Each structure stands twice: as structure tokens, then as C-alpha cells.
Amino acid sequence: MLVVMRHGAAPSEIERVVRTIEEMGYEARPMPGAQRTAVGLVGNDGRVDASRIEALPGVAQVIHVTQPYKQVSREWRPEDTIVTLAPGVRVGGPEVVIIAGPCSVESEEQIVTAAHQVRAAGAVALRGGAFKPRTSPYSFQGLGERGLELLAVARAETGLPIVTEAMDEAGAHLVAEVADCIQIGARNMQNYSLLRTVGRLGKPVLLKRGMAATVSDLLLAAEYILAEGNSQVILCERGVRSFDPAVRNMFDLTAIPIVHKLSHLPIIADPSHGTGLRDQVTPMARAAVAAGADGILVEVHPTPDRALSDGAQSLYPGQFAELVGELRPIVSAIGRTLTPVPARPAGTEPVAVGYG
Ligand code: PEP
Numbered sequence: 432m433l434v435v436m437r438h439g440a441a442p443s444e445i446e447r448v449v450r451t452i453e454e455m456g457y458e459a460r461p462m463p464g465a466q467r468t469a470v471g472l473v474g475n476d477g478r479v480d481a482s483r484i485e486a487l488p489g490v491a492q493v494i495h496v497t498q499p500y501k502q503v504s505r506e507w508r509p510e511d512t513i514v515t516l517a518p519g520v521r522v523g524g525p526e527v528v529i530i531a532g533p534c535s536v537e538s539e540e541q542i543v544t545a546a547h548q549v550r551a552a553g554a555v556a557l558r559g560g561a562f563k564p565r566t567s568p569y570s571f572q573g574l575g576e577r578g579l580e581l582l583a584v585a586r587a588e589t590g591l592p593i594v595t596e597a598m599d600e601a602g603a604h605l606v607a608e609v610a611d612c613i614q615i616g617a618r619n620m621q622n623y624s625l626l627r628t629v630g631r632l633g634k635p636v637l638l639k640r641g642m643a644a645t646v647s648d649l650l651l652a653a654e655y656i657l658a659e660g661n662s663q664v665i666l667c668e669r670g671v672r673s674f675d676p677a678v679r680n681m682f683d684l685t686a687i688p689i690v691h692k693l694s695h696l697p698i699i700a701d702p703s704h705g706t707g708l709r710d711q712v713t714p715m716a717r718a719a720v721a722a723g724a725d726g727i728l729v730e731v732h733p734t735p736d737r738a739l740s741d742g743a744q745s746l747y748p749g750q751f752a753e754l755v756g757e758l759r760p761i762v763s764a765i766g767r768t769l770t771p772v773p774a775r776p777a778g779t780e781p782v783a784v785g786y787g
């Protein structure tokens with residue numbers, strides 16, 4: 432339930448609403464907005480008798496949120512949420528962000544080279560898995576903590592904020608120490624204890640759609656994170672399982688405008704896992720941005736043929752640079768801009784990047 436205060440309601444009136452909600456045994460979340468303050472009532476498992484609150488001074492309206500997800504819904508918060516990954520890198524506003532890098536961190540040379548290459552082409556954040564959820568236990572599982580150290584080296588050299596996956600609670604604490612954004616992968620979208628953990632870590636979260644999850648499942652998963660007090664959540668469409676072996680996953684473009692309609696959270700698109708095919712990544716990235724995605728997450732590897740994971744869907748750095756060039760006119764046609772690349776860290780020299 433959401434209590435919308437009158438424009439210009441006095442702080443004492445807001446305080447009284449908060450106290451009343453607490454007296455009724457629920458939690459109150461005041462949310463100051465540009466136009467008016469709202470106070471969210473959380474912790475109710477059914478319909479709350481609103482008459483006591485409606486009668487309080489300064490209250491304009493009480494809204495019963497009809498969706499099963501509450502804090503994630505547009506009813507709860509009409510304005511778009513903007514998630515800040517680093518100074519100047521905001522997801523969910525008028526800018527479109529490009530996050531790129533290899534599937535996995537493999538070595539210092541590989542991740543630092545990839546970071547320089549994607550930055551030179553226009554990426555504003557670096558992706559790369561240190562903890563890898565692999566379908567087979569015999570596949571490369573990631574470098575673990577060493578991978579996190581190497582990501583920190585790549586950030587120090589390029590200034591790009593880091594997005595990397597956490598697979599379990601212990602890993603989430605380690606990832607939170609290094610990363611600028613914690614990725615929750617498709618296979619863990621419904622790992623509710625992990626969602627609660629990242630809801631408490633105070634870092635932005637990139638939540639990927641599960642491979643058999645409906646849009647509603649995705650939004651309810653996000654609700655777990657917001658319910659713990661963290662609203663810095665970016666959703667990610669990465670394709671769902673289908674009957675058709677022509678592609679690895681079926682990339683659900685419609686999810687992008689649907690999520691924008693139902694929720695205030697930003698949504699980005701991952702055409703790499705969404706298709707599994709290098710030559711399909713660029714057309715689907717273009718389509719996702721045209722459909723209103725707040726950014727794209729793309730796998731790029733300095734030498735995809737030698738990648739330890741997801742080489743077949745990883746772009747060559749030169750292809751990625753071309754993709755960024757193709758996104759510019761699309762972004763401007765829909766009245767948006769690409770987020771400018773963050774400044775190089777103080778004391779670092781420009782690095783010449785070849786796309787051989
Ligand atoms: C990844 O981003 O490398 C990954 C494992 O993605 P997903 O969880 O979407 O399969």
C-alpha cells in the first residue's frame with residue numbers, strides 16, 4: 432500500500448503517517464519525490480484497512496498496489512529509477528549504457544587487454560565472470576578470488592566500473608568488496624536467499640532473467656532485493672529457453688517495453704546469451720536499443736577462438752567497435768544518447784588499441 436501525501440505536506444504530517452503505519456505493525460518507507468512525498472507500507476501479506484490512514488492530515492490518497500510485486504511496480508514509484516554504477520555511469524535515465532567484456536576473466540593480460548579494447552570502442556563498464564555458473568562441472572569454472580583481483584587491476588588501468596557475477600552468499604560478500612555491480616545470473620534468478628543477501632550488501636545489482644522465468648517471475652525476484660532496502664537494481668533480458676535449436680535462447684524483445692510499463696526499474700539487454708551466435712549479436716543489440724533498452728551487455732573477447740567460455744557468441748573487438756558505431760544513430764533517433772566513456776584514472780597514459 433502506498434500513502435501519497437499532499438503537495439507541500441508538513442514533515443510532522445509525514446511523521447504521523449509513519450508512526451501510524453508502525454503502530455499498525457508494518458514497516459513505513461518514506462519516499463520523497465519531485466512532486467510529493469509518498470510513504471510505502473511494507474510487510475503486509477493481505478489488504479490493509481486504510482481508513483485510519485486516509486483520515487490523517489496531509490494525506491492525499493491511499494493506493495492499493497494491485498500487482499503481486501509492490502516496490503518494483505510503477506504504481507509504487509511512477510518515476511524511472513536510475514542506478515549509478517560509477518560517477519557519470521547511470522542506468523535508467525536518458526542515456527544508454529554499453530557494458531562489455533569477456534564471458535570469463537582468464538588472465539591478467541586477457542582482461543586488461545579486453546578492458547582497453549572495449550573502453551576504446553565506447554563501453555562504459557567492464558563485464559567478466561570470476562565465479563562462473565557452468566552447465567557442466569567439467570567446464571572452466573572461473574578464477575574465483577584471483578579473477579576479482581584481476582578485475583580490480585583492469586579497473587585501475589581503464590577507469591571502467593566492474594560488473595561481475597556472484598553465485599552464492601559467500602561469493603556475494605567477496606564480489607561486493609571489489610565490484611561496482613553484482614550480477615545475479617539466469618541460473619540464480621530464483622535463489623531467494625542470494626537475492627536477500629545482495630539486497631543487504633548496498634551495491635547495485637544486475638539481475639538477469641531466468642531461462643524459464645516469466646516477466647512477472649523476474650519482477651518478483653527483483654522485489655526480494657528491494658524488500659531488503661536496495662532499490663539499485665538493473666534488470667536484464669537474456670533470452671529464454673525455446674523449442675527451437677536454431678538459437679541458444681529465444682531473445683524476448685517484448686520484455687523490454689513490458690518491463691518499462693510495469694516497473695520503474697531499468698532494463699538492459701544481453702544479446703550474447705540471448706542468441707548464442709556471434710553473427711546475431713549485433714542485429715539483436717540494435718533491436719534491443721530501438722525497443723527502449725537502457726543499455727546492452729555484450730560479450731567481447733580479444734581472441735574469441737581461444738576463449739575458455741562462450742567464445743562462439745563473443746564479438747571480436749573490431750566487431751564490437753562497429754556495433755557501437757551502429758548504435759549511435761539508433762539511440763539518437765529515439766531521443767537518447769550513449770553514455771560517454773568515463774575518464775581515464777589519474778596518472779594513466781592513453782593505450783593504443785589494435786583490433787587485429
Ligand atoms: C554470463 O553473463 O556470462 C552468464 C553466465 O549469463 P546468464 O546467467 O545470462 O547465462
Ligand code: MN
Nearest residue numbers: 534730740741
Ligand atoms: Mn557467458
